[in-house]
Amino acid sequence: MPPSVAVAIPCLNEEATISDVVAGFRDALPDARICVYDNGSTDGTAAQAQAAGAVVRSEPRRGKGNVVRRIFDDIDADVLVLVDGDGTYPAGAVVGMVRTLAEDQLDMVCGARIAVRASAYPAGHRFGNVLITAAVGLLFGRRFDDVLTGYRVLSRRFVKSFPARSAGFEVETEMAVHALQMRMPTAEVDIPYVERAPGSRSKLRTVHDGLAITGTIAALHWAERPLTLLVPMFGILEAAAAIVAWPLLAEPLAVTFANAGCVATGGAVPRLPAAVLATGAALLGMLCLGGGMLLNAIARARLEARRLHYLSFRAPAGGAGRSDRSP
Numbered sequence: 001m002p003p004s005v006a007v008a009i010p011c012l013n014e015e016a017t018i019s020d021v022v023a024g025f026r027d028a029l030p031d032a033r034i035c036v037y038d039n040g041s042t043d044g045t046a047a048q049a050q051a052a053g054a055v056v057r058s059e060p061r062r063g064k065g066n067v068v069r070r071i072f073d074d075i076d077a078d079v080l081v082l083v084d085g086d087g088t089y090p091a092g093a094v095v096g097m098v099r100t101l102a103e104d105q106l107d108m109v110c111g112a113r114i115a116v117r118a119s120a121y122p123a124g125h126r127f128g129n130v131l132i133t134a135a136v137g138l139l140f141g142r143r144f145d146d147v148l149t150g151y152r153v154l155s156r157r158f159v160k161s162f163p164a165r166s167a168g169f170e171v172e173t174e175m176a177v178h179a180l181q182m183r184m185p186t187a188e189v190d191i192p193y194v195e196r197a198p199g200s201r202s203k204l205r206t207v208h209d210g211l212a213i214t215g216t217i218a219a220l221h222w223a224e225r226p227l228t229l230l231v232p233m234f235g236i237l238e239a240a241a242a243i244v245a246w247p248l249l250a251e252p253l254a255v256t257f258a259n260a261g262c263v264a265t266g267g268a269v270p271r272l273p274a275a276v277l278a279t280g281a282a283l284l285g286m287l288c289l290g291g292g293m294l295l296n297a298i299a300r301a302r303l304e305a306r307r308l309h310y311l312s313f314r315a316p317a318g319g320a321g322r323s324d325r326s327p
Contacts, residue, residue: 003078003102003316005032007094009054010067011085015043016199022052024091025081029098035075036085039067045085065166065174072159078316080159084150086200093191097153100187105315107158107184108175110144111151113193121193124206132173132213139221139228140180145188147176148213157313158184161306169209170216177220181303182310224299230292237285245278247271 007025011018018036025034036049038058050056059070071082079098083089089111097109115121133147150172161182166174179186196202222229248271 005029005079005081005098006075006077007032007034007081007083008037008071008075009035009049009083009085010037010039010059010064010071011041011045011049012039012062012203013041013043013045014085014087014200015041015045015048017087017197018045018049018054018085019052020197021083021085021087021091022049022054025083025094026053028091028094029081032081033075033077035071037067037071039063049085061167063167063169065164065168065171068171069164072162072164075159076156078156080154080156082150082152082154086150086202087197088194089151090192090194093151093189094153097151097189100189101153101155102316104187105185106187107155107316108179108186109153110146110149110186110188111191112144112146112188113149113151114190115193117195125202125204128206128210128213132210132217135214135217136173136176136180139217139225140177143180143186144176148172151191155313155316157310157315160313161310163306166216168212169204170213173213173216174220177217177224181224182307184310224303226295226299227292230288230295234285234289234292237281237288241278241281241285244274244281248275248278 007029009018009021009025014021022034022036025032034054036046036054036056038046038049038056040058040060040062046056046058057070057074059067068082071080079101081094081098083091083094093111097111100106101109113121115126129146129148133144136144136147148169152175158179162175162178164171164174178184
């Protein structure tokens, strides 16, 4: 039996493009269900999508993360195509992406954007994508060239194991990190990226959303790999404690060796504030190490639970694809 395929199109005020997007995916995947998720549009997006033959559903909570969470909750298909409704992604590429997912038994195939014209991909968006992709690669392992693409083909096991905690455009970064942390088999294919149609405008706010995505990367790194932050903090604090404490120990030791155990200070502790500071830094460093080990154990337990849930779903149907799953 061939795998069931669904196309989900989250959109906000895309009246100018949604009909063509639905028609394009209807031609490319005639047997697929096409669902448009209206994210509180104030124009005729919903009516245009319905007239084009799509199933229209509504998610009133604004933000792409909220829409993606609703999509993942609602749709039960072997293969889910997730694509923006702005008309900048080629519908024809989906056939090859779905085939790659099935034949190679992958969990995510991403469309890495190659701008047809410079105006199609604003410099601010492109620069932010490079920085965010580099940050994800540095912290979680390099595997993607375009973390923020809005064109993905996903397996059922990816969809049903994804926690979807983000509310906005951060969800795309969260999906990439989820795949890296779960060590899922993934792939990227280059796709042409075209300009928006007249009357359609980007909802991405470069600075605001860039900061939100950066915060999400930091939060995910803290949640998934706490030791990588707390072990260096332990080392810094213990080194600082040693530097502050050394003068306090050097003088009594020198006097001790010189007077065969007779300490000139009469038992008093010189520079008491420095001694308190050194002791506090040393104790705080030990707390960082102990807390890091505890948080790391919790993170590993969460990851193992997600992994077991992920494995409860069968791999995408394929022909001569891989059947093994070496982590």
